[in-house]
Structures are given as structure tokens and as C-alpha cells.
Amino acid sequence: MDFAKLMSAHIKKGKESAPPSEPDKKYLKRSEVEAQRQAAYRAEQEAAEKARQERLSQKRKAEEEEAAREEQRREKRRRLAEESRRRREEEEEEEERRRRKRLGLPDLPPKKEGEDEGTPVPEEEDIPDEELVAKLRALHEPAILFGETHKQRLKRYKKRVGSDSLKATMTDGPIPTTLQLVPEKDMKVELKIPKDKEGREFLFRQLASYFTMVLQEWEDTLARRSTDVQNSYQGKQAYGAMVQARENLRPLFKKMEKYELDDGILEPVVEIVHAAQERRYVDANDGYLRLSIGKAAWPIGVTMESYFTYAPEPESPVNHDILFRPGIALDGSDTFTPRTLIYDLKGAFGSMKKVGPLYEPEDDANVERSGVWPSKPIIQRSQPIPPSSYQTHLDAGLEPPPLSASTVRYWSDYSRIYYHPKSLVQLSEFEVNDKLMPFEKWQVGAELFEKLEREVDLVDRDLRPFVEECDGIQGIQIMTGIDDAWGGWASGWLERMRDEYGKLSIWTWGLGDQGGNMATPREKRLQQIENTSRSLQVLAEQSSVFIPMSNSPAKSPSYLSFDSSSPWHVGALQAVALESMTMPTRLRATDGRRGTLQALEETFNSTGKRRIAKFGMSIADPDVLSEKASEQIAQAEKAGSTTSHRTSEEGGEQLAEFDIDVFTKDYRMAPTKPKKREHVFGRAETSRGEWNVGEDRDPHERFAEGPAVQRFTAPLLFPLLDSFPSSIFDVGSGKANKIAVYAGLTTSTAVADQVRTVEQIVRRMHMVSLEERETLCNGLQTIAEEYDEGWDSGSDSDEDD
Structure with a gap:
């Protein structure tokens, strides 16, 4: 490449990049060139800063507009949530009114004047965290919940003790309570239940004071016993009875603190306390039995012959834990339900619900469910079977009317116990008394069991939870019809259970x-004999005992x-x-x-x-x-x-x-x-x-x-x-x-x-x-x-x- 030509191109390029000089100056000083460069740089920086400020201003304006829109959306969501909550509470209140009317309980108390769902709760005086923890422990409440702040803990304490939370009087007796106790001279209760608010509040204070005094005297009397007596079997049993009675009274104290005790329970409680204060202990025990008849899940006290006994009653010779399983209801109370598994056809349970009052879930009918189907589903509900008069009286705690063969429609019409939800299994494939698809042939029951067994393991789903609850199971009893399709169903069940529990004693x-009924048509009678013979062959082979x-x-x-x-x-x-x-x-x-x-x-x-x-x-x-x-x-x-x-x-x-x-x-x-x-x-x-x-x-x-x-x-x-x-x-x-x-x-x-x-x-x-x-x-x-x-x-x- 020509060196001279290359140098000429380089010099020409340098002249083009140099800043323009004044026309009257042929040459510029180095300081002038530097000053011009700095001026151009400052102008460039100022222009960039101005552009940046404009961008920030636009971004700030956009954020403020977005924040305003977000606030509008939050306000809209809050209003919608408040409206949804208000509607839900109204529906729950209406459902509670219907339930109380159905059970014969008094109506809900009217709301206080000025009480509204949207009214904010006034702020109360704060409590130091250490004192707040001590107060919660005195109420037998969890001191600190996972992820709970001090404000949430204070709110939980207020809700527990009621409206006069920070000014409530706490006792150090057997059951701490926010009710202000009265002196012993004022503990005498009257049989008539007051209707005014002040009178009921004073009655609750009287009951709390009397129960606190009795429990305290009971505990002090047991503590004054000698060490040998306390460590004996009878001594431990007596102390356990006192502890059990104290724990059973805690829910009653909570109800009285919130002034939510129904008259259906308050009246028998007052009757029991009044009789005990007058030293009529037999009458007090009779009042307790009458209270238990209407509220218990079994007819305790009806015939004065009960398998369920409680201290200090003498122990029953029958161990009720063999056939009944203990549990806890939604309100935290102890329950006893039969260890049973009942299969029946659609409509055969009558008015009985799968989930009874002991395990009644919260109403979720208003909960919106999102799914792949865009439109709202159409729900078709069958007409429920009305309960019998006998059952409505039992639910209301009243004396039931006598039954007759004409008034009994289903076996649930005269049932007196509550069942666990897992105990009731409905076979929806067949309907009771259906003429088109009768559940009569032995093969129909066997085929139904095989079909359901292929879909789900029935033993694992239905039977195993009950078996695993037993400490030492001695056997299983099966009650089944053998002259219809239930014989085929039970035969399939027995063969499946023998595979699972080979050496277990099974009575059928x-x-x-x-x-045997000669009044039955000949074709049906022959079908029954065939079903009986098939059931006899299979059940007698698989059962330990067949009766x-x-x-x-x-x-x-x-x-x-x-x-x-x-x-x-x-x-x-x-x-x-x-x-x-x-x-x-x-x-x-x-x-x-x-x-x-x-x-x-x-x-x-x-x-x-x-x-x-x-x-x-x-x-x-x-x-x-x-x-x-x-x-x-x-x-x-x-x-x-x-x-x-x-x-x-x-x-x-x-x-x-x-x-x-x-x-x-x-x-x-x-x-x-x-x-x-x-x-x-x-x-x-x-x-x-x-x-x-x-x-x-x-x-x-x-x-x-x-x-x-x-x-x-x-x-x-x-x-x-x-x-x-x-x-x-x-x-x-x-x-x-x-x-x-x-x-x-x-x-x-x-x-x-x-x-x-x-x-x-x-x-x-x-x-x-x-x-x-x-x-x-x-x-x-x-x-x-x-x-x-x-x-x-x-x-x-x-x-x-």
C-alpha cells in the first residue's frame, strides 16, 4: 500500500473530526479546544439529565395512577367480600333459626342496638406480652400460636373472655372464669329462670360460684387424705372422677361466660343445683338423668339399666368400649358411636343423614368452586324424606310418642343412637323397593360386590379404619339377609375378609x-330358596359360625x-x-x-x-x-x-x-x-x-x-x-x-x-x-x-x- 496515500487519508480524517474553529482564526490553542470539548460535554449531560427527569416523572405518574386503580380494586374487593360475608352470615343465621325451630329450641337472641357487621371493633387498652401470655395460660388457651403477632394474640384473648376483656375478673379456682363470683350467701338459686339480661347474668355468676365452691371443696377433701389412700387404686379412681368432672364443666363455663346457654339446658342445670343446695341429692340425680335423656347419643337413664356408667356410679359389668368407639365432636365434646359398618340401598336409610349432629360440617353451600366448566352447574335435589314424629321428639329432647307397626317406615325411624359418618355406606346402584331393578337375585349382589371391588378396595376403605382402632379385636359379626341379593353381597365380603383376616373369628x-312363608308367590318363594341355598353353601364355608x-x-x-x-x-x-x-x-x-x-x-x-x-x-x-x-x-x-x-x-x-x-x-x-x-x-x-x-x-x-x-x-x-x-x-x-x-x-x-x-x-x-x-x-x-x-x-x- 502507498504510504503517502495512507498518511493523506489519515490527516484528512483528523481535520474532519476536529471542532470547527472561528473563521478568523486559522489555528486554535490547546486550551480553547479543551474548553470547547468540556462545553459540549456539559451540554450533552444536561440533555441526558433532562431526559431522565422526564422519564422519572412519567414513571411516577404511571405508578400513582396504577396505585389509585389498585386502591379502587381493593376497595371493590373489600366491598364484595363484605357483602359476601354479610350474605353468608344472614344465611347461616337463617339456617340456625330453622334448625332451632326444627329441634324445638328457643330462637336466636336479637342483635344488640347499633351492632353491625361493618362496625369496626374499638381499640382497647393494650396488655404487655408477658401478662397476656399468663392470662391465656390461665384460661387454658394456647399461649402463642404459630406465626401469631401480638395484636392477633390480644384479639384472640378479647374474643375468648368477651366484651369486657381487659377489665374481666379472673379467678384462681379449679376453673378460671371471667364471671365475677358472688359470696356464698348469694349462691342460692331460684327455680324460675329470669328473662331480663341482668337477671340471667347474675344467675350465671351464681352457677359459676356454686360449681367453683363444690369443685374446690372436692379437691381440698381429696388432698387431705393420707398418702397411702391417695396412691391406692380407689384413691386414684376418686381423683380421676374429680378431674373428669372438672373437665366436663369447662364447656359449661365457656357458655355462661358468653351468655349463650340455651334455656333447654339452663333449666335442668338450675333444677339440679337447686335440688343439691336443698340437700335433695336423689332429685338432683334424677334431674341429671332427665337432662341426659334428651342430649345424649344413647338412651341413658331411660330404663335405669345402662351399659354406660360414669363415676361415682358403680362400674357396669358390660365393657361398652367393645362395641362403641370414643370420638370427639366438632364442639370438642366426647362421643361414643357404634363400631359398625352398615350397607344399604338408596332410600333405605329413610330420614337419617350420613353426617349426623355429632359431626355436622359447616355449611359450604355458598362457597364458589372454580372448574373447567364455565357455566354455573344446575343442581337437582331429590325431595328429602321427612323424619318421623318419634325422631323429631328425640332431637328436641322431648318425650317421644309411642310407635306402632303402621308408623314405622324405615329402621332409622326408631333408631336412638348416632353413627359415625364412615359407618353409613349407601349403594346408589339400586334403590329400595324398585320394581324395574329389584335387589332380589343372589347373583346380582355378588356381581355388585365384584364391580365395586374392582373400582375401590372396600375392605381398605370401609373396614380397615375401624379395625385399626381396636386394641385387641376378638372377631367380626355380620348381619345379612340370605334369601335375596344381600346373600351374594355378603358372600363376596366374606371371601375378601378371609383373604385379609384368615384366622379371625367371623360370626354371620x-x-x-x-x-318358608307360604303366602309368598311360588316363583318368588323358589327364588328365595335358591338364594338361601347359595348363601348357605358359601357363608357356612367362610364363616367361623353361621346362624x-x-x-x-x-x-x-x-x-x-x-x-x-x-x-x-x-x-x-x-x-x-x-x-x-x-x-x-x-x-x-x-x-x-x-x-x-x-x-x-x-x-x-x-x-x-x-x-x-x-x-x-x-x-x-x-x-x-x-x-x-x-x-x-x-x-x-x-x-x-x-x-x-x-x-x-x-x-x-x-x-x-x-x-x-x-x-x-x-x-x-x-x-x-x-x-x-x-x-x-x-x-x-x-x-x-x-x-x-x-x-x-x-x-x-x-x-x-x-x-x-x-x-x-x-x-x-x-x-x-x-x-x-x-x-x-x-x-x-x-x-x-x-x-x-x-x-x-x-x-x-x-x-x-x-x-x-x-x-x-x-x-x-x-x-x-x-x-x-x-x-x-x-x-x-x-x-x-x-x-x-x-x-x-x-x-x-x-x-x-
Whole structure:
């Protein structure tokens, strides 16, 4: 490249980049060039600063406009939230009014003058954090919650103690309270409940003062005992009763502090306190029982025979924890609900709700739910079944009206207990009494179980939560119909449970007409017999014990006024049988003897293969049984109220005969062979009352000295509640509110005769295919043959007699 040309281009470029000089100056000083450069730089910086200020001004203006819009949006959201809250509170208040009206409770108190949802709460005097923590601990409240500020803690304290929060008087008694206590001379209460506000507030102060005094004296008396007495079992039990009573009174104190105690509870409480202050302690106890009748989840005190006892009452011989599970309701109170799992068809629960008052959830009907569907869903609600008059009176704590067979529509109409929400499971695939899709065939129930089992593990979802709550489960009892589709459903359940609990004792009570009612149409009767035979084969194989129970007893005494067409009467008779026979499984162990399901089972099923047992029982008036004279016992036997005992030719006592036999009905078949005398292998008996029964026999000597017999005696009689048919038992005077029951489960050759009779009927039926009929008949024959093994039945016919 030419060097001269390159230098010329560089010099020309330098001249073009140099600042213009004055026209009259050919040359510029270095200082002038520097001054011009600095001036140009300052002008450039000023222009940049001006542009930046303009941008900041525009940004600030945009932020202020955005803040104003955000404030408008917040205000709009606040108004919408306030309106939504106001509407929700109005709907909740209206729902509460309807609930109180339905239960017969007084209406909600009117709002105070000037009280409004939007009125801000006035600021109160502040409390130091250390003092505030101490006050919360005195109220047995959490001192500090996670993430809670001092202002939130102060607000929680104000809400706990009421409107006069910072000026409230706190006591240091057994139950700290904000109610100002009155002197002992002013504690005497009047039976009349004041209506004015001042009078009610003073009444609450009187009650709080009296309960505080009683608890303090109780605690001081226990503290003055010697150390040996305090450390003894009775001493610890007495102290535990005091602590339990104190904890049970805390919710009452909270209600009185907020002046929210209903008259339905306040009046009985005042009655109890008034009677106690006048030293009428029996009347005070009666008032407590009357209060418990309307508010408890079971009929405590109705018959003065209760399985639920509380200190200082004597302990019940029945351990109610076996069949009832403890829980906590939404308000924090203790509850007891049955350990049960109930399946029924759609509409069969009647007016009973899945979630009862003990676990009633908050109303979430107004909560907006967002989903993929843009439009608002249309909800179709079926007309609810109105509750019976009996249930409405129970809910209101009133004396229920008498029931009759015509007024009882569903089993829930006479139910007196609350159930856990997980205990009630509705099978929505079928509706009760549906003519188009009847739930009658055995295969329908089996197919329904298989379908639901494929969708969800029923044992894991429904049964396992109850099983895991038990410390030591002794067995499971199943009550199911066997002459309809419920037999197929229960068969699927049993096979599934045997896979899960292989060695667990499972008793199955097979209920139903079992094809014995001749008034039933022939086609339906044959269908019932087929269902019964299928259930008999599967349930007898999978169950530890299978007890068939007919709706109509094959043997019925004159004192039994029974209507087999009424499910209410049928359920009552079966309840007496089932509850009395299984009473030993719930008794507390005495003399090292415990009547578990397995122990009863081993008595009449020593081989492990005779799983079908027949049930029988006798009913008596306990006053008649208490008579010891033989003449009076003979009169009672004529009235049909005691068991009769047979005596053998050698003079030895044999097993008693029961008055009521609910095993199965006799199928009308022509006898092909001479009827043989019944041979008994074993029996387990339970007596409630002073029955004249013999001694137990050793199960190991059954072949040498007759059948094995195990007897249990329960001191509690069977109470006839107002939900029980009053005229079903006419024993003794006919006015007894408690009855004595003598029940027993027996394995004998009569079981084989009945099974063979069913097998003969099935063999002649053409409703079942040939292959299924052969399989079914072979299975029934195998069951019957187990009752012939081990004894010679050929020489025990009636002809030999």
C-alpha cells in the first residue's frame, strides 16, 4: 500500500473530526479546544439529565395512577367480600333459626342496638406480652400460636373472655372464669329462670360460684387424705372422677361466660343445683338423668339399666368400649358411636343423614368452586324424606310418642343412637323397593360386590379404619339377609375378609324369610330358596359360625305376640336374640373367665367343621323368676315364662328346651325315612336373670358324658325401651320394662336334617342349570355329612323308643 496515500487519508480524517474553529482564526490553542470539548460535554449531560427527569416523572405518574386503580380494586374487593360475608352470615343465621325451630329450641337472641357487621371493633387498652401470655395460660388457651403477632394474640384473648376483656375478673379456682363470683350467701338459686339480661347474668355468676365452691371443696377433701389412700387404686379412681368432672364443666363455663346457654339446658342445670343446695341429692340425680335423656347419643337413664356408667356410679359389668368407639365432636365434646359398618340401598336409610349432629360440617353451600366448566352447574335435589314424629321428639329432647307397626317406615325411624359418618355406606346402584331393578337375585349382589371391588378396595376403605382402632379385636359379626341379593353381597365380603383376616373369628347371622312363608308367590318363594341355598353353601364355608334366623319362628310360645309381616317386630325379636347371645363377649372378665367369640365357638364346634348352629331362646318376667318356691315356678311355667328341663330315664338332667326356635322354618317335604331323635354335639348358653339351669360340662368329655355345655350369666336384664314393640312379649304381669332372656346356640343333627331338606328342594328346581345344581347340591351334602361324623345315628330313631 502507498504510504503517502495512507498518511493523506489519515490527516484528512483528523481535520474532519476536529471542532470547527472561528473563521478568523486559522489555528486554535490547546486550551480553547479543551474548553470547547468540556462545553459540549456539559451540554450533552444536561440533555441526558433532562431526559431522565422526564422519564422519572412519567414513571411516577404511571405508578400513582396504577396505585389509585389498585386502591379502587381493593376497595371493590373489600366491598364484595363484605357483602359476601354479610350474605353468608344472614344465611347461616337463617339456617340456625330453622334448625332451632326444627329441634324445638328457643330462637336466636336479637342483635344488640347499633351492632353491625361493618362496625369496626374499638381499640382497647393494650396488655404487655408477658401478662397476656399468663392470662391465656390461665384460661387454658394456647399461649402463642404459630406465626401469631401480638395484636392477633390480644384479639384472640378479647374474643375468648368477651366484651369486657381487659377489665374481666379472673379467678384462681379449679376453673378460671371471667364471671365475677358472688359470696356464698348469694349462691342460692331460684327455680324460675329470669328473662331480663341482668337477671340471667347474675344467675350465671351464681352457677359459676356454686360449681367453683363444690369443685374446690372436692379437691381440698381429696388432698387431705393420707398418702397411702391417695396412691391406692380407689384413691386414684376418686381423683380421676374429680378431674373428669372438672373437665366436663369447662364447656359449661365457656357458655355462661358468653351468655349463650340455651334455656333447654339452663333449666335442668338450675333444677339440679337447686335440688343439691336443698340437700335433695336423689332429685338432683334424677334431674341429671332427665337432662341426659334428651342430649345424649344413647338412651341413658331411660330404663335405669345402662351399659354406660360414669363415676361415682358403680362400674357396669358390660365393657361398652367393645362395641362403641370414643370420638370427639366438632364442639370438642366426647362421643361414643357404634363400631359398625352398615350397607344399604338408596332410600333405605329413610330420614337419617350420613353426617349426623355429632359431626355436622359447616355449611359450604355458598362457597364458589372454580372448574373447567364455565357455566354455573344446575343442581337437582331429590325431595328429602321427612323424619318421623318419634325422631323429631328425640332431637328436641322431648318425650317421644309411642310407635306402632303402621308408623314405622324405615329402621332409622326408631333408631336412638348416632353413627359415625364412615359407618353409613349407601349403594346408589339400586334403590329400595324398585320394581324395574329389584335387589332380589343372589347373583346380582355378588356381581355388585365384584364391580365395586374392582373400582375401590372396600375392605381398605370401609373396614380397615375401624379395625385399626381396636386394641385387641376378638372377631367380626355380620348381619345379612340370605334369601335375596344381600346373600351374594355378603358372600363376596366374606371371601375378601378371609383373604385379609384368615384366622379371625367371623360370626354371620343369616336373616330372612328363607322361603318358608307360604303366602309368598311360588316363583318368588323358589327364588328365595335358591338364594338361601347359595348363601348357605358359601357363608357356612367362610364363616367361623353361621346362624340362620327365620323372620317367623318355627316354634312360638303363647306369650309371643309377633307379627312376621312387620320389619319392626322382626327386628325387635332378632335384636333380643343377638344382643343376649353375644352378651358374654362384652362382659368384664370375672374369675379369669372371658366369653369371647372364639371361646363360645369352640364349645359347640369342637371339630372346626360344624359351623352352622341353631339358635333358641326363652323369655320370662324377672319378678316371676325371682320366686324360689316350686309352686310359683310351676305357675310361671304354665304361663310360658320359664324353660322346661327334660329328665332322662336314668335320672340325669338333660339340656333345656327353648320356647322360641328361630332356626329356620320347616320346609314342607314328605318324610322319606323315620324321624330320628336329635343328637346334640355342643351348646353355648347365656342367661339374663335367675334361670334354673344346670352346671357346665367339660368339652373334652362330650362323647363320654353327653354334649359339651358352656353357660354364662349376665346380671343385666334386657331393657324394653320406648322404641321396642310394647306388646310383643306378654310375660308375667305384662307390664315389665325389663325381661329375662335365656338363649343358646346348639350344634346338633337337626342342622343336617334341615340342610338335606334344602338340598332336596334345590335338586328338584329347574331354575338352576344342571351343572350349577349338581355343584350346589354336592356342597350342601358335604355340609350335612359333617354332623354325622363321630356318632352312630342309626339306632336313635323314634321307632326304637
